[in-house]
Amino acid sequence: MTESTGAPRSFQEIILRLQSYWASKGCAILQPYDMEVGAGTFHPATTLRALGSKPWAAAYVQPSRRPTDGRYGENPNRLQHYYQYQVLIKPSPPDLQELYLGSLRAIGVDDTLHDIRFVEDDWESPTLGAWGLGWEVWCDGMEVSQFTYFQQVGGHDCTPVSGELTYGLERLAMYILGVDHVMDMPYNDPQSPQPLTYGDVFKQTEQEYARWNFDVANTDVLLRHFEEAEAECALILSQEHMDPKTGKRIIMAHPAYDQCIKASHIFNLLDARGVISVTERQAYIGRVRALAKQCADAFVLTGAGGFEA
Amino acid sequence: MPDLLIELFSEEIPARMQARAAEDLKKRITDGLVEAGLTYAGAAALSTPRRLTLALEGLLAESPTVREERKGPKVGAPDKAIEGFLRGAGLTRDQLEERDTPKGAVYFALIEKPGRTAEAIIAEVLDATVRNFPWPKSMRWGAGSLRWVRPLHSILCILSDEEGARVVDLDIDGIAAGNTTRGHRFMAPDEITVTSFDDYTTKLKRAHVVLDPAERADAIWQDATNQAFASGLEVVDDKGLLAEVAGLVEWPVVLLGSIDEEFLALPPEVLQTSMKEHQKFFSVKNPKTGRIEKFVTVANRETADNGATILAGNQKVLSARLADAKFFWENDLRVAKSETGMNVWAEKLSNVTFHNKLGTQAARIDRIVALAREIAPVVGADADLAEQAARVAKADLSSEMVYEFPELQGLMGRYYAEAAGLPQEVANACEAHYSPLGPSDDVPSEAVSVAVALADKIDTLTGFWAIDEKPTGSKDPYALRRAALGVIRLILNNDLRLSLAEIFAKGYEGAEAADLLSFFHDRLKVFLRDQGIRHDVIDACIAMDGNDDLTLLVKRARALEDFLKTEDGGNLVQGFKRANNILSQAEEKDGVEYSYGADRKFAEDPAEIALFEALAAGEGAISSAIEAEDFAAAMGGLAALRAPVDAFFEAVQVNSDNQVVRRNRLNLLSDIRKRCGQVADLTLLEG
Numbered sequence: 001m002t003e004s005t006g007a008p009r010s011f012q013e014i015i016l017r018l019q020s021y022w023a024s025k026g027c028a029i030l031q032p033y034d035m036e037v038g039a040g041t042f043h044p045a046t047t048l049r050a051l052g053s054k055p056w057a058a059a060y061v062q063p064s065r066r067p068t069d070g071r072y073g074e075n076p077n078r079l080q081h082y083y084q085y086q087v088l089i090k091p092s093p094p095d096l097q098e099l100y101l102g103s104l105r106a107i108g109v110d111d112t113l114h115d116i117r118f119v120e121d122d123w124e125s126p127t128l129g130a131w132g133l134g135w136e137v138w139c140d141g142m143e144v145s146q147f148t149y150f151q152q153v154g155g156h157d158c159t160p161v162s163g164e165l166t167y168g169l170e171r172l173a174m175y176i177l178g179v180d181h182v183m184d185m186p187y188n189d190p191q192s193p194q195p196l197t198y199g200d201v202f203k204q205t206e207q208e209y210a211r212w213n214f215d216v217a218n219t220d221v222l223l224r225h226f227e228e229a230e231a232e233c234a235l236i237l238s239q240e241h242m243d244p245k246t247g248k249r250i251i252m253a254h255p256a257y258d259q260c261i262k263a264s265h266i267f268n269l270l271d272a273r274g275v276i277s278v279t280e281r282q283a284y285i286g287r288v289r290a291l292a293k294q295c296a297d298a299f300v301l302t303g304a305g306g307f308e309a
Numbered sequence: 310m311p312d313l314l315i316e317l318f319s320e321e322i323p324a325r326m327q328a329r330a331a332e333d334l335k336k337r338i339t340d341g342l343v344e345a346g347l348t349y350a351g352a353a354a355l356s357t358p359r360r361l362t363l364a365l366e367g368l369l370a371e372s373p374t375v376r377e378e379r380k381g382p383k384v385g386a387p388d389k390a391i392e393g394f395l396r397g398a399g400l401t402r403d404q405l406e407e408r409d410t411p412k413g414a415v416y417f418a419l420i421e422k423p424g425r426t427a428e429a430i431i432a433e434v435l436d437a438t439v440r441n442f443p444w445p446k447s448m449r450w451g452a453g454s455l456r457w458v459r460p461l462h463s464i465l466c467i468l469s470d471e472e473g474a475r476v477v478d479l480d481i482d483g484i485a486a487g488n489t490t491r492g493h494r495f496m497a498p499d500e501i502t503v504t505s506f507d508d509y510t511t512k513l514k515r516a517h518v519v520l521d522p523a524e525r526a527d528a529i530w531q532d533a534t535n536q537a538f539a540s541g542l543e544v545v546d547d548k549g550l551l552a553e554v555a556g557l558v559e560w561p562v563v564l565l566g567s568i569d570e571e572f573l574a575l576p577p578e579v580l581q582t583s584m585k586e587h588q589k590f591f592s593v594k595n596p597k598t599g600r601i602e603k604f605v606t607v608a609n610r611e612t613a614d615n616g617a618t619i620l621a622g623n624q625k626v627l628s629a630r631l632a633d634a635k636f637f638w639e640n641d642l643r644v645a646k647s648e649t650g651m652n653v654w655a656e657k658l659s660n661v662t663f664h665n666k667l668g669t670q671a672a673r674i675d676r677i678v679a680l681a682r683e684i685a686p687v688v689g690a691d692a693d694l695a696e697q698a699a700r701v702a703k704a705d706l707s708s709e710m711v712y713e714f715p716e717l718q719g720l721m722g723r724y725y726a727e728a729a730g731l732p733q734e735v736a737n738a739c740e741a742h743y744s745p746l747g748p749s750d751d752v753p754s755e756a757v758s759v760a761v762a763l764a765d766k767i768d769t770l771t772g773f774w775a776i777d778e779k780p781t782g783s784k785d786p787y788a789l790r791r792a793a794l795g796v797i798r799l800i801l802n803n804d805l806r807l808s809l810a811e812i813f814a815k816g817y818e819g820a821e822a823a824d825l826l827s828f829f830h831d832r833l834k835v836f837l838r839d840q841g842i843r844h845d846v847i848d849a850c851i852a853m854d855g856n857d858d859l860t861l862l863v864k865r866a867r868a869l870e871d872f873l874k875t876e877d878g879g880n881l882v883q884g885f886k887r888a889n890n891i892l893s894q895a896e897e898k899d900g901v902e903y904s905y906g907a908d909r910k911f912a913e914d915p916a917e918i919a920l921f922e923a924l925a926a927g928e929g930a931i932s933s934a935i936e937a938e939d940f941a942a943a944m945g946g947l948a949a950l951r952a953p954v955d956a957f958f959e960a961v962q963v964n965s966d967n968q969v970v971r972r973n974r975l976n977l978l979s980d981i982r983k984r985c986g987q988v989a990d991l992t993l994l995e996g
Contacts, residue, residue, distance in 0.1 A: 091450075092451050114618060116609075120325070142622060142625075142626040161452075
């Protein structure tokens with residue numbers, strides 16, 4: 001693939017250029033995970049693959065949902081559904097900062113004109129039992145990415161350490177394309193026969209989900225789903241490692257982790273509905289973290305977690 | 310003598326850690342070198358976001374040879390003992406020396422530790438320093454196990470003298486020391502070879518890196534104030550922000566930007582906080598109106614368009630931030646001006662936990678309201694106003710602005726209370742009741758503010774005392790020491806006369822008042838020590854009645870401190886102590902207390918008679934001075950006793966053979982003790 005040059009013209013062109021850039025740097029370009037998550041980090045390609053000794057390099061777009069951030073599509077840069085671009089490389093290469101700056105150039109950020117800065121920001125995910133050190137990257141005073149060296153995930157030390165890059169795509173694209181309201185941003189090329197803005201694609205869904213998230217979602221059902229996900233996760237992980245049917249050692253870390261993702265998203269929905277008190281909040285986060293930890297414990301016993309029979 | 314230059318080059322070091330890290334590098338390296346025998350003439354530690362640098366001048370080229378003599382076992386001792394000694398000394402038997410001692414012939418070992426080269430010692434010390442560096446938080450990266458604050462990329466370590474520079478041979482987890490570094494990440498990223506500290510700083514500057522953080526800070530401040538001045542404006546001073554910004558750039562470029570007209574109506578504190586916290590911008594104000602009209606941002610590079618793109622970007626980000634702030638401000642104002650006003654916010658606080666054993670914020674406010682009413686008359690405040698103020702003082706915690714910027718609590722309360730049309734005293738109390746926050750913070754003086762501030766702090770202190778969550782050692786998670794100091798300063802600055810014990814009794818139920826009072830006394834000692842009052846002077850005053858009235862206590866302590874500084878005062882205390890010692894010994898020996906009062910008719914010596922007269926003359930004057938709380942006059946009264954007391958001890962033997970005379974003299978000493986004891990417990994004074 002050849003790198004496109006000049007300023008990108010649309011949201012999708014920025015995504016395509018990132019895909020092509022990271023592919024050229026040797027990353028496997030994965031597709032989004034097919035479940036509701038709060039951030040690209042939740043994708044098992046990050047959470048689970050950051051564990052164990054096996055090398056890994058992947059990049060992908062991840063649709064992310066934060067129900068409490070819904071603003072019915074009115075706010076210029078707040079959305080309950082948005083896209084993150086995520087890169088995870090294990091072990092973190094020594095030139096990761098340079099690789100990252102290369103990706104900015106690829107999407108049209110000219111670093112001879114802009115002021116790019118690495119500003120301390122320690123990352124922590126209480127629900128994943130994960131933390132790392134790194135920065136938020138500023139371009140002319142705006143945070144355009146999160147740059148983290150993972151130290152722990154699911155309570156396990158990361159050895160080797162993974163380098164994680166997360167780009168908030170809408171915000172970054174708005175900046176590059178010079179757009180003030182996210183809904184006005186060109187989604188495809190404005191010169192195309194059928195030009196579409198971000199609003200054409202997402203304005204209606206933002207309204208629908210904001211209403212559902214804040215006022216309609218059935219909290220009794222959600223609470224029950226949370227409990228069920230938790231129980232299912234425990235049930236999956238309580239199975240014998242040896243599958244009685246095939247006679248193979250099959251530890252079901254991924255199906256269990258799906259339940260953890262589910263519980264986490266349900267917790268976010270309950271939070272948006274305002275039914276979780278301050279004290280309960282900590283307890284719920286602790287319950288999701290316990291699931292994440294058990295899934296991490298299981299994953300490191302599998303082949304991709306570095307286990308060798 | 311060679312000079313040493315060390316640079317540890319890494320990915321971006323958090324700004325807040327740089328200065329400390331540079332000092333730690335200097336301390337660890339110089340300590341290690343000196344311990345190994347390498348002294349030096351001078352040291353400088355510097356830092357940028359990407360490097361820690363240490364330059365040592367006039368280092369010894371090698372450590373001196375050390376000779377040591379060790380005494381071993383006796384000649385003829387068992388082989389095992391001798392072999393053990395040889396192992397410890399690292400010698401063979403034929404290298405031992407036999408010497409005759411009074412206890413017989415003994416083996417001696419003469420061990421000579423030859424000096425080592427500076428290179429060898431530096432390599433060792435630097436390796437240990439890097440591996441054990443005291444970062445507040447450190448990390449691993451890649452597949453390695455070395456820890457540093459962020460990935461460490463290269464180590465520059467050279468010794469240079471007249472003959473040139475040589476690299477110190479060393480390798481830490483695959484990072485070999487060299488004589489190269491790099492310039493600015495974007496403006497001069499290529500490798501640079503350096504031969505000395507001067508060469509290094511010169512080449513770095515050419516490569517767009519200012520090594521010295523103080524130089525960067527000065528340059529930023531100079532340029533910012535100049536640019537502001539040119540527009541008739543001035544930069545709002547902020548040392549903390551200046552240091553932080555200087556730690557974010559290697560090549561500071563100051564840019565002055567404008568704030569959109571539509572945001573200029575926001576309270577200046579909101580503008581300032583938003584710009585500082587989110588963007589690290591300095592505020593620039595119009596000295597005539599006090600309004601903040603522009604901002605200063607500091608970029609890390611020069612550009613072909615002289616920063617136009619960078620400034621436009623920063624302005625855009627700021628506008629988005631301020632649009633949020635304006636949205637919060639307008640929403641909050643709507644609530645404050647509505648019929649229910651700030652009460653809606655106060656009610657919301659019933660859903661917010663203050664502490665799980667102390668209930669919700671709403672319950673806490675109810676307690677503060679009740680306490681503020683009780684305190685109001687004591688501080689000269691109207692009880693209804695104090696109640697009203699206490700009721701809304703924390704309501705802004707529910708506002709959108711304070712949710713976004715917690716550091717604006719109180720201040721927003723004042724703005725919103727004003728908007729709601731509440732009395733000015735009430736609005737002022739919303740802001741002032743948090744004060745004073747530290748030993749130098751302003752102390753509120755308006756009665757309503759004082760009442761609410763005291764009620765707030767006393768509720769907190771009695772509450773945490775009741776649930777036994779007191780500060781221990783360095784742990785004080787609820788800032789109770791600060792709260793107690795706040796109470797102390799509120800009382801002293803406003804000359805308030807109140808009994809803390811009585812007020813504690815009206816605070817949170819179940820607090821052990823005596824223990825809390827002694828906590829206050831400890832804080833008071835720390836506070837007064839900083840003002841030059843000795844701790845034993847305070848102790849001497851704490852021992853007196855009414856010690857929970859801090860204004861009285863401090864008045865007494867200041868008078869005593871002044872008194873002790875006079876010649877009469879110092880000598881009188883010596884006389885008092887002498888009298889007290891003689892008396893105490895006699896009382897212990899005789900098993901009685903000499904407190905009958907002395908009778909002048911048994912006085913024999915003229916000095917004794919003079920003392921009687923002096924005591925009689927002063928009688929009543931000291932008591933009435935103390936009654937009137939005129940401690941200076943009371944102490945002055947005591948001063949009159951100094952000469953007669955001295956003369957008495959000079960001329961008179963207390964332990965006379967005549968028992969009647971002896972008892973009378975002891976009773977006389979007891980009168981002195983009693984008289985002095987009216988002022989303070991002088992036995993507690995040191996020296």
